[in-house]
Structure formats: structure tokens, C-alpha cells
Amino acid sequence: MIERTLCLIKPDATKRNLIGAILSMIEGKGLTIKALKKLKLTKEQAATFYIVHKERPFYNDLINYMTSGPIVAAILEGENAVKAYRELMGATNPENAEQGTIRKTYALNLEANSVHGSDSPENAAIETAFMFSGLENC
Ligand code: RTP
Ligand code: MG
Numbered sequence: 795m796i797e798r799t800l801c802l803i804k805p806d807a808t809k810r811n812l813i814g815a816i817l818s819m820i821e822g823k824g825l826t827i828k829a830l831k832k833l834k835l836t837k838e839q840a841a842t843f844y845i846v847h848k849e850r851p852f853y854n855d856l857i858n859y860m861t862s863g864p865i866v867a868a869i870l871e872g873e874n875a876v877k878a879y880r881e882l883m884g885a886t887n888p889e890n891a892e893q894g895t896i897r898k899t900y901a902l903n904l905e906a907n908s909v910h911g912s913d914s915p916e917n918a919a920i921e922t923a924f925m926f927s928g929l930e931n932c
Contacts, residue, residue: 859905
């Protein structure tokens with residue numbers, strides 16, 4: 795089934811000039827980049843994007859981290875894209891991530907883990923609408 799998912803390249807990765815390397819891994823997995831942009835979230839925007847985590851102890855740190863530099867947002871499309879891209883990202887904590895995954899290759903730690911991916915097709919639709927206006931016509 796052809797699906798779409800939302801990818802974010804997080805501040806730790808954009809600061810280390812890893813945008814191209816990470817997009818290359820994504821394309822190498824057979825996922826197509828349908829839309830792409832670089833932006834810097836405000837605290838309010840980051841808090842809304844990660845609202846599902848608002849009761850978690852790491853929420854405030856996560857907001858501060860996600861607003862510490864620019865991010866890249868991309869809409870990815872492909873066969874079972876949500877699952878395929880999460881497999882490519884690897885475990886949340888890079889210490890537990892498999893060899894060859896983005897997080898094993900590039901993440902710094904549990905928080906600064908280089909990439910975000912939607913965890914369901916429903917959340918992919920919500921997150922995509924949050925990050926992109928529709929002007930992309932993709
Ligand atoms: P993401 O939403 O960014 O794709 O990551 P994920 O599904 O693998 O992990 P999730 O549980 O949704 O957590 C969201 C992000 O919060 C940061 N985090 N910090 N300090 C901590 O204990 C902790 N736990 C999670 C990470 O940046 C994680 O990706
Ligand atoms: Mg998540």
C-alpha cells in the first residue's frame with residue numbers, strides 16, 4: 795500500500811550538516827521526497843507538534859531542544875511508508891538502534907536523536923498538515 799509519512803531532521807543533525815546524508819539514506823530506502831523545507835519552530839509550535847507528550851517528564855526539554863536550531867520537514871511517500879521510515883530511523887535511543895539505521899549512524903543521545911517520523915498513518919496526516927500548507931500540490 796502506498797502511504798505518506800512526515801519526516802523531521804532535528805536540530806542536532808541540521809547543525810552538523812547532515813541534511814544531505816540523511817535525505818540520501820531515505821531515498822536509498824526507496825522512499826520518495828514529495829515535499830521539503832527548512833524552518834525554525836517557535837516554542838509554541840514545538841509544544842503543539844509534540845502535544846501528545848505534554849504529561850511526559852521530558853516534554854519541556856524536548857521543546858527546548860526542538861527549538862534550539864533549524865529543522866527540515868519532508869513528506870515521504872512509498873510502500874508502507876510509516877513503518878518503512880520508522881525502521882530506517884531505528885530505536886528512539888540510539889544505543890538500542892540497529893546498525894545501518896539513521897539513529898545508529900548519526901544520533902547523539904536519546905533526546906538528540908537526529909530524526910522524527912510519524913508513528914501511524916493518522917498521525918502522519920495530522921503532522922503533515924501542521925508542517926505543510928498544501929501549496930506544494932504534491
Ligand atoms: P519521534 O516522535 O521524534 O519520531 O521519536 P520516537 O517516536 O522514536 O519517540 P517518542 O517516544 O515519540 O519521543 C519523542 C522524542 O522525545 C525525545 N525523548 N526524550 N529524555 C527522554 O527520556 C526522552 N525520551 C524521548 C526524543 O527526541 C524522542 O525522539
Ligand atoms: Mg514519536
